[in-house]
Amino acid sequence: MKRILGALSIAAVMAASTVVQAQDIVLQALFMKQTAYSDKDVRDMTNDFEAAHPGIKVNLEFVPYEALHNKIVASISAGSGGYDVALVDTIWPAEFATNQFVDDLTSLVPPRDPIFGGAWKTGEYDGKIWAMPWILDTKYLFYNKDILAKAGFDHPPATLDELTQQAKVIKDKGLADYPIVWSWGQAEALVCDYALLVQAFGGQFYDESGEPAFTKGGALKALQFMVGSIKDGISNPRSTEFLEEEVRNTFSSGRAAFALNWTYMWPLANDPKQSEVAGKIGIVPAPGTPEGSPQAAINGSMGLSIMRNSDKKDAAWQYIKYLTSQETQDKYASMSLPIWKSSYADPKVVKGQEELIKAAETSVAIMYNRPTKVQYQEISTLLQQQIQSALLGLQSPEQAMKDLASQTSGMK
């Protein structure tokens, strides 16, 4: 029976693929799965776009973030069979611009003022704009109000020291086996958490002369903090296998008191269908240190680019313009905050997420950028590996950072 059903569906698929009419412009667009706008949101936006722009159809594809970069690169050579529009992470414009994978959008983008400066940073390289900012995102500290109350705390931690201290009390009282959960799997998510901590400790990836600065100051302290928190049992040791979704699941099931995650977790962790802690959670900017930055935030924004070998660039820009418009963004503001400054004064946008907006006001202003490097992919790969080797106790944080500095020295 199932086979027959399957066969019928295949027949339906074959038929459906010919429905598109000849005169339609068909855009190929590449997005990622989960975090920020969900697949469904993007589909809904796209349907609205198609309704408003007859003659343009958009084929959507969603890949996991981990596959996004390589998919874009692999499609570059596919000629007109490649993508027209692709979602581009804030760390890629240097590489994509240098290799001429994407178009320069500087002359197309709207005036800069109404949009947050941090958002513009997303697609900027060499003074030009290569991606139109779309997802304005940073990481916040989420906390479980119930657990904090039971532990006797009436406010979320304001500094990393306080975070550690509260977590210890929570652990000792048996309120959570491992109070903090992070996305420390071997992936870019790990670099985001690390970069945020580097900012908190007032460090930097590269010093003024452009040499790697991993071995000194905040960059080293951040790693020592990470390693220490696992050793002390206040961070979930399984974090070394986690990405954002595992963080969300652990936090949503009430097994963690604190979690560091992107905006998208706010509505989802407050959704009773998906979460056991709905309504019991708080969100604040990630805490910093007195000697470094009082608060910390990582620029995790993403933008939309037009691929250089696209032959439907006008339609592609119309699509990007539609998705990034204030109107569209306001409508879906509960999943990802708009890039438009004035939206935050709009009661419709603010309603129901006052707490988030309040945190965002601080965080967005201070968003820390990962280094803009052509060879960022390689640097990040080495960084992930060295951080993990320290987290997993394979070598000391000092040694890991020393190795990293020598490996990345000289990379563009």
Added chain:
Amino acid sequence: MSGVTINNVKKAYGGFEILHGIDAEIQDGEFVVLVGPSGCGKSTLLRMIAGLEGVTSGTIAIGDRVVNEVHAKDRDIAMVFQNYALYPHMTVEQNMGFSLKLAGRKAPAIRTSVEQVAGFLGLSPLLRRYPRQLSGGQRQRVAMGRALVRNPKVFLFDEPLSNLDAKLRVQMRSEIKSLHRQFPTTAVYVTHDQVEAMTLADRIIVMCGGRIEQVGTPGELYEQPANLFVAGFIGSPAMNFLPGELADDVTSVLLGEQRVSVKAPGHAKPRQRVTVGFRPEHVRFCDSGGIHFKVADVEFTGANSYVTGHIGREQICASIGGRAHVKAGQSASIAIDPASIHLFDTTTGKALA
């Protein structure tokens, strides 16, 4: 119908020569058997006639046409394989009619030919069956039928009876013989069994080690073997051989101490070392004055008794009609008719003739 002419044919694999120049003339309509021990090259020669093996040098002609370069399918010959090589996915009828179908004959014509041959071979009730549903004898017959339907210039048989049991083999042997009598097509038949060769052949070609040892009718081979090999190969039980020396007068030969009179040819030399050959059926037991013979064993087969024993240190066999009157361990005296003694040059192995 046509004969086969083989002219100085050699075959080598790599640098290794296995046929050293074969000459033979097979007459139109003749039934010739190639016989020899395994590895003598008889099958290779047959396959070269068939076109399944290339000719290294020399020529093979069918009729007047040299066929060295002619593909097997165009030589107009039929072959019966040792394992029959029937097409397993075709019925008996399709198997037999396949060659006609390939030749482009119309279905009704094919049917008539197949039915005719099938009727002749007693295969009519089996036409719808597949080879796997047939007994060994039936398969053999289908293989024959397949060859017959074609009405080829030459028939080739590659040990066609060796997969059958003894009784069936005798029966098929006589069927082949009578078939050939009815359809006197040139036939080349390979076997290692000299009895088969003797019973079937018009002429026999005896081969050994890639050479022809002798060509002749069964009678000629039996009565006038050209050399020790042929003498030992043809006849069952095999011919007895004793080392000897011609006497000065060349009318007798010395076997150890004993003197046996022979009919030596004129060119024999006195004191020449010879091998004396005589067939078991030519041995006679006599009361006294014969050659001293020590009986080792007596085998009674019904019509005959085979008596084995020793003359000096040589073992020989005697075939006696009916029951033998000697017993194992007994000493006896035997005589051999001088006319039935064959003399061979011990060094060359050739018959003194």
Added chain:
Amino acid sequence: MFIIVLGVTGYPLLQTIWLSFHSRPLAGHDVQADWVGLANFKTVLENAAFRAAVARTLYFTIVSVLAEAMIGVMVALLLDQEFRGRAFVRALLVLPLAMPTVVSAMMWRLIYNPEYGAFNALLLQIGLIDDYRSWLGAPGLAMNMVIIAEVWKNFSIVAIIVLAALQTIPRELYEAATIDGAGPWARFRNVTWPGILAPLSVALVLRTIEAFKVFDIFYVMTRGGPANTTKTATFFVYDESFAFLRAGSASSYALVVVAISMVLIAIYVRLLRRQDQP
């Protein structure tokens, strides 16, 4: 035939060799290939991380193939016995074999999941662990957990081949050995083992070559983590080309992997040829 083989194998292989002596970006505008001699190979061979990955891949290969061999032979011996439902269990052997590698890898990743995995639940409920653990996030452990998944998927190939070989051993040989006074071990040593040795060794070399090429199972289960402890040799080709965009040195990585495979292939061909000559 040869055109296709050349087209999909010969030509690319030669091109890979050509590329390995050049510096060439994978994609972009005005792609140029510059001759760099052996520089790419120097980079590859001097890369300690790559050498470690080769060692890791060999570890994976040897341990999983040995385990497959042992389990495969034992299962084959077991399924050669008479018992009810034998045909069913034998048929079951093709299940792991036919399941796509990616699906099996994904299945095991779900089983090992640190938060919801059945593996954690099972061990916790029978009391072997007191808290859920991260199986694929722990260095050392992760590799061995992937090996378990690999062995589950592939032991059945060995078992099937050995089982078939067992059935070609004439029963008379066992009877003769028993009459000669051989016990179960002696019968195994002198009758069974010689009978399965040849097919077993071919199966193992084949598995060895395939295991050394491994990519998909790690791609799905660990992506090389944690801390690169499951990053196998093929990953370097993938990263170098499609993440770092260097087609030239990526080819050099590929060729080093090929060179090691070649040694394994040579062994395989030798084994085959030896069997061809009876």
Added chain:
Amino acid sequence: MRRIFWRIALYTSVLLVTTIILAPVCWMFIMSVSSMTDLTARPMQWLPATMDFSRYRMLLTFEPNSPGEIFLLALRNTFLAAAGASILSLIVGFPAAYSFSRLPGRRAPLLYLVLSTYMLPSAALILPIYIALSAFGLLNTPFSLAVVYCSIVLPFVVWLLTGNLNTLPREIDQAAAMDGANLWQTIRHVVLPLSGAAIGTAALFGLLLAWDEFFFSLILTNDLRAKTLSVAIADFAAGRATDYPLIATAGLLSALPPVFIAFFLQRSLVKGLAAGSVKG
């Protein structure tokens, strides 16, 4: 007494083997019909409260921009690529196998050469294939994937068919020659009908091999116009996806065709594997 002990040990071991093979797959099935809350419960409830088959329906219903679209299009692509590779390999592989089988002396080293291409790591070939396909604009189509898959399927098909044709007595061909058949007629009327089963087996084997392929598909396809199941499954299962029941369902459904083929083929599969390993 010893006998009873032996029987108990035997059946225990058989049960163990059966469990080891079946348990993971059963668990995947349980996941596929469970709800997320069933799966996250601690302690784990092994059987879900209610069986929920909605993901099966979701994946088998074609609806634009849905998981069903991804799954069904990937299924189509996989089928096209695998069947294409299989057919192409048979068309060129059969004559090759026939010549290998009938002229063994001189061609044997070539056969080993072809065989060893099967063992080359895909990584050794991927870059030039990628560059060449992109130059011709042939990336991201199931048909170029089918051609590329030939590098895996073809050597295997040749090997399998050669082994099989070797068991066909050469006298059959020779008898056909005697009957006046040329090479083509021999193949068409005699060899092909007799190797029908072997060809079928080789085709299905090829299908299995291609169905399992991952690396080429990962790199040579971009989107649903060509992406195959193995890559789609890897995507489903990648880092940030958490609908575990849906992932499990997709895995089970995409394993169904090859498992079905394998069970159907079981006898010849086993025979083929065994013959291959014994005779090469």
